[in-house]
Every structure is written in structure tokens, then in C-alpha cells.
Amino acid sequence: MGGSGQIIVIEREVERGAGIVARDPAMRALLKIVENVAKAPSTVLLQSESGAGKEVISRHIHNCSPRSSMEMVAINCAALPSSLLESELFGHERGAFSGAVDRHIGVFERAQGSTLLLDEVSEISPEMQAKLLRVLQERKMYRVGGRSEISLDIRVIATTNRDLREYVDQGEFRLDLYYRLNVFPIRIPALRERPDDVRPLMLHYSAKFADQFGSAIDGITEGALGRLESYPWPGNIRELVNVAERAAILAMGETVITEDHLVLDGDVAIAAQDPGFGQMLEDDDLVSFLPGSEPLTDVRRKIILGTLERFDGNRTRTAEALGVSLRTIRNKIRHYRARGIDVPDS
Ligand SMILES: Nc1ncnc2c1ncn2[C@@H]1O[C@H](COP(=O)(O)OP(=O)(O)OP(=O)(O)O)[C@@H](O)[C@H]1O
Ligand SMILES: [Mg+2]
Numbered sequence: 001m002g003g004s005g006q007i008i009v010i011e012r013e014v015e016r017g018a019g020i021v022a023r024d025p026a027m028r029a030l031l032k033i034v035e036n037v038a039k040a041p042s043t044v045l046l047q048s049e050s051g052a053g054k055e056v057i058s059r060h061i062h063n064c065s066p067r068s069s070m071e072m073v074a075i076n077c078a079a080l081p082s083s084l085l086e087s088e089l090f091g092h093e094r095g096a097f098s099g100a101v102d103r104h105i106g107v108f109e110r111a112q113g114s115t116l117l118l119d120e121v122s123e124i125s126p127e128m129q130a131k132l133l134r135v136l137q138e139r140k141m142y143r144v145g146g147r148s149e150i151s152l153d154i155r156v157i158a159t160t161n162r163d164l165r166e167y168v169d170q171g172e173f174r175l176d177l178y179y180r181l182n183v184f185p186i187r188i189p190a191l192r193e194r195p196d197d198v199r200p201l202m203l204h205y206s207a208k209f210a211d212q213f214g215s216a217i218d219g220i221t222e223g224a225l226g227r228l229e230s231y232p233w234p235g236n237i238r239e240l241v242n243v244a245e246r247a248a249i250l251a252m253g254e255t256v257i258t259e260d261h262l263v264l265d266g267d268v269a270i271a272a273q274d275p276g277f278g279q280m281l282e283d284d285d286l287v288s289f290l291p292g293s294e295p296l297t298d299v300r301r302k303i304i305l306g307t308l309e310r311f312d313g314n315r316t317r318t319a320e321a322l323g324v325s326l327r328t329i330r331n332k333i334r335h336y337r338a339r340g341i342d343v344p345d346s
Pocket of ligand 2: 054
């Protein structure tokens with residue numbers, strides 16, 4: 001056998017062991033640097049497109065560091081408004097402000113002796129940038145409303161999806177804070193810049209989802225892998241993980257993943273304009289679109305519930321990702337709930 005129908009074996013045992021996949025020379029070189037910098041206490045600034053692995057690399061730095069026996073502490077700076085972020089970072093004393101009924105220990109203190117991950121650091125307000133700068137300079141802080149100064153022994157890793165230097169040039173980010181963070185900058189390449197990683201990533205995640213769903217998949221065709229290798233991956237590895245999950249769902253009851261089981265986000269967008277995938281999700285009577293032996297309604301339910309879960313129950317993002325209307329998602333949820341099926345809350 002040869003060509004695009006050739007089947008590449010997925011060895012589940014082997015794939016189960018692989019944690020961080022890095023076969024491409026660009027990624028292997030990066031991992032070497034990462035493992036060196038892990039041993040130093042230096043602040044690291046990780047930049048990449050969304051979904052390219054900043055969190056994975058952050059954890060790897062922590063795990064390879066002398067601080068690995070402690071838990072790494074992470075905070076997403078974009079998730080909180082300025083007022084809440086301050087007390088999340090620094091903690092507060094009881095009575096520091098109305099609503100501060102108890103003392104609260106912030107992430108800086110919780111990360112004592114360990115590593116603090118400041119995720120999406122580009123998104124913090126000018127006011128908080130000033131406060132963060134002070135802590136990074138002095139390695140000392142006060143709790144909000146607190147009087148005693150607390151010394152910190154913390155390794156900081158900051159991440160950003162944005163070009164932080166550009167933010168500085170646009171006056172959105174302080175230059176002095178930029179220099180404090182940019183001690184050891186690491187740029188993680190986008191997935192399309194490391195094509196040799198696509199194949200091992202797909203094998204790894206196909207094995208993982210096959211295990212999780214209890215399905216019998218043990219191979220993937222060369223044609224399917226080729227298709228993935230020529231796709232530009234705007235959503236990077238996070239998108240590939242989704243594609244692997246969809247493939248494992250669509251190939252249920254079969255043993256080999258083929259091109260027919262690949263639903264790439266570009267395809268969904270196209271299908272949404274045309275009848276096809278979008279129509280398949282809308283229309284209960286349409287039974288001809290998807291390959292595989294499962295009843296269409298089961299496949300549809302798995303896709304919708306799986307997507308909801310991925311977006312923490314967010315209906316709007318689920319509808320967007322699947323290229324259907326919000327109304328369709330709401331109708332399906334009502335339908336599932338009426339039948340006693342668990343639906344993730346938003
Ligand atoms: N080298 C890798 N090997 C295996 N899986 C990876 C690798 N890098 C990333 N992933 C997986 O890809 C997904 C996205 O990775 P991660 O959350 O680290 O990206 P990110 O850059 O932090 O994304 P965002 O910018 O959206 O926060 C996760 O499911 C992660 O486990
Ligand atoms: Mg992240």
C-alpha cells in the first residue's frame with residue numbers, strides 16, 4: 001500500500017507517554033533554551049499566538065526549575081477588572097474596603113518560594129501596571145489595606161498573545177515594566193512555523209481521545225495527515241486538539257481516521273454559508289452529511305455538548321464556533337434538558 005490511503009498506526013501505549021510534543025527542530029531548540037532558563041530565577045516573557053503553548057511551556061519551565069516541588073500559581077490578568085485584580089494579586093486585610101469581610105491572601109503571597117504565572121499581562125490597566133512594576137522592582141509588597149511590608153521570593157513568568165513592544169510604542173504599556181518583564185524573552189513559534197509537529201501532535205491527541213471515548217481507533221490515513229500538514233492552523237495547537245476530538249467522535253465505530261473525519265474550522269465557516277455542517281446541526285431530518293456508523297442525532301449531540309464544554313458553557317461562542325445561530329444552540333439545549341441530558345451551564 002502507498003499514497004494517501006496508506007494507514008499510519010496510532011500506538012496508544014507510546015502516545016500515552018508523550019507529554020509535550022516537540023519533534024520540529026524549531027521546537028526542540030526552544031525546549032533546550034527553556035530547560036536552561038528554568039534553572040535560573042530570571043523573569044521570563046513568553047510570547048506567541050493564541051493556542052501555541054504558552055501555558056504548557058510555562059509549566060515546563062516551572063517543572064524543570066529548582067522550585068518544582070512547590071505548586072506554580074497562575075493568574076489570568078485579562079479575566080479580572082482592575083479593582084478585583086489588585087486584591088487578587090496582593091490580597092487584602094479585613095475591612096480594607098467595603099466587602100472585605102475577611103483577610104484575603106493574594107497570588108503573590110501564595111507563590112512564595114514558587115513560580116507566579118502572570119497570564120495575558122498585556123491586558124492590565126495603567127494603574128495596575130504601576131503597582132506591578134513596584135513589586136517587581138522591590139520584591140516587596142503590601143496587602144491592600146495592610147501596614148506591614150512583605151518580602152517576596154518569587155520567580156515570575158509572564159505571557160502575552162500581543163506584541164508587547166508594539167503596545168509600548170502605542171503608549172498602552174509602560175516601557176519600564178516591559179523591561180522588567182522582558183528579562184528573558186521567548187517566542188513560541190506558531191504551529192504553521194513548525195510543520196513537523198503536526199503529525200506527532202495528531203497521533204498523540206487521537207490516541208488520547210480514543211482512550212477517553214473508549215473507541216477502537218488504531219490508525220490514521222496518510223491523506224488525512226497530509227491535509228492537516230497543509231492547513232495553516234490559525235488557532236494553533238488548541239485548534240488541532242479540537243480537530244482531533246472531532247475526528248475521534250466522527251470515526252466512532254471505525255478503526256481508522258480518514259479525511260472524511262476531519263472538520264477544520266475553515267470547513268465549518270464554509271459549511272455555515274452553504275448547507276452542510278451548519279445545516280446538519282440545524283435540521284433534524286437531514287441525515288446524509290456525516291460519515292460514520294453512528295446515528296446522526298448522537299453525533300450532533302456530542303459535537304454540540306463537546307463544543308459547549310470547551311467554551312465553558314458559553315452559548316454565543318459555541319454557536320460561532322459551529323457556524324450556527326444562537327437560537328439553534330438554545331433550542332438544542334432545551335431539547336436535551338427536556339430529555340434529562342446534562343448540559344454545561346454558562
Ligand atoms: N507542545 C505541545 N504538545 C502537546 N500539546 C500542546 C503543546 N503545546 C500546547 N499544547 C496543547 O494545546 C492547547 C493550548 O495550549 P496552551 O493553553 O498552552 O496555549 P496558550 O498559548 O497558553 O493559549 P492562549 O494564548 O489562548 O492562552 C492545550 O490543550 C495544550 O495542552
Ligand atoms: Mg494561555
